[in-house]
Amino acid sequence: ETGVTQSPTHLIKTRGQQVTLRCSSQSGHNTVSWYQQALGQGPQFIFQYYREEENGRGNFPPRFSGLQFPNYSSELNVNALELDDSALYLCASSWVQGSGGYTFGSGTRLTVV
Amino acid sequence: SQQGEEDPQALSIQEGENATMNCSYKTSINNLQWYRQNSGRGLVHLILIRSNEREKHSGRLRVTLDTSKKSSSLLITASRAADTASYFCATDAGNNNDMRFGAGTRLTVKP
Numbered sequence: 001e002t003g004v005t006q007s008p009t010h011l012i013k014t015r016g017q018q019v020t021l022r023c024s025s026q027s028g029h030n031t032v033s034w035y036q037q038a039l040g041q042g043p044q045f046i047f048q049y050y051r052e053e054e055n056g057r058g059n060f061p062p063r064f065s066g067l068q069f070p071n072y073s074s075e076l077n078v079n080a081l082e083l084d085d086s087a088l089y090l091c092a093s094s095w096v097q098g099s100g101g102y103t104f105g106s107g108t109r110l111t112v113v
Numbered sequence: 114s115q116q117g118e119e120d121p122q123a124l125s126i127q128e129g130e131n132a133t134m135n136c137s138y139k140t141s142i143n144n145l146q147w148y149r150q151n152s153g154r155g156l157v158h159l160i161l162i163r164s165n166e167r168e169k170h171s172g173r174l175r176v177t178l179d180t181s182k183k184s185s186s187l188l189i190t191a192s193r194a195a196d197t198a199s200y201f202c203a204t205d206a207g208n209n210n211d212m213r214f215g216a217g218t219r220l221t222v223k224p
Contacts, residue, residue: 004155033211033212035214040216041216041217042201042214042215042216043156043214044214045211045213048211058211088153090156101158102146102156102212104156105155106155107153107154107155
């Protein structure tokens with residue numbers, strides 16, 4: 001049984017650019033959630049995908065978008081990057097919308113310069 | 114927005130001592146979870162307690178939940194240097210399918 005893997009682990013982008021982060025969910029999990037964690041803070045919910053549909057969204061602008069694929073892997077896309085988007089982006093997978101706890105990946109550290 | 118608030122923000126103890134961290138939240142919940150995070154890495158799920166449960170144990174961990182006070186505590190007994198990490202509580206209110214995290218307690222266990 002594999003865990004949650006995220007790629008890339010680190011990324012540096014320029015303000016205004018676009019970025020795609022990837023996540024492979026744990027085997028047997030059908031739900032993927034994305035979180036943004038700024039330095040010294042707790043993770044903030046971006047959105048969740050269940051069966052390839054967005055299934056809940058936090059307080060993030062539309063330039064944050066995502067996809068879930070038939071194999072339950074997922075992408076997070078951020079357009080028009082801003083300096084404040086610099087953070088650790090965490091992907092978490094679960095079964096039946098988190099009723100049994102989430103399995104997190106190690107995250108992607110995004111730096112916007 | 115944050116839902117849970119951990120207290121204290123930072124805690125430093127000697128190896129072998131017990132560590133207690135508290136979490137308060139604002140709205141009704143379905144369950145509350147505790148996670149550990151080592152230095153900027155992914156979160157590790159420690160324990161989940163449902164709203165109809167009052168106490169739960171897992172190894173050296175003991176979690177309590179008081180829904181009337183909207184609070185939870187995590188006790189780590191006989192702490193080890195390897196327990197050094199940030200600890201977060203997260204609440205699942207069933208709204209919007211989001212789990213809301215507090216800002217965490219940074220625990221340092223000195224050998």
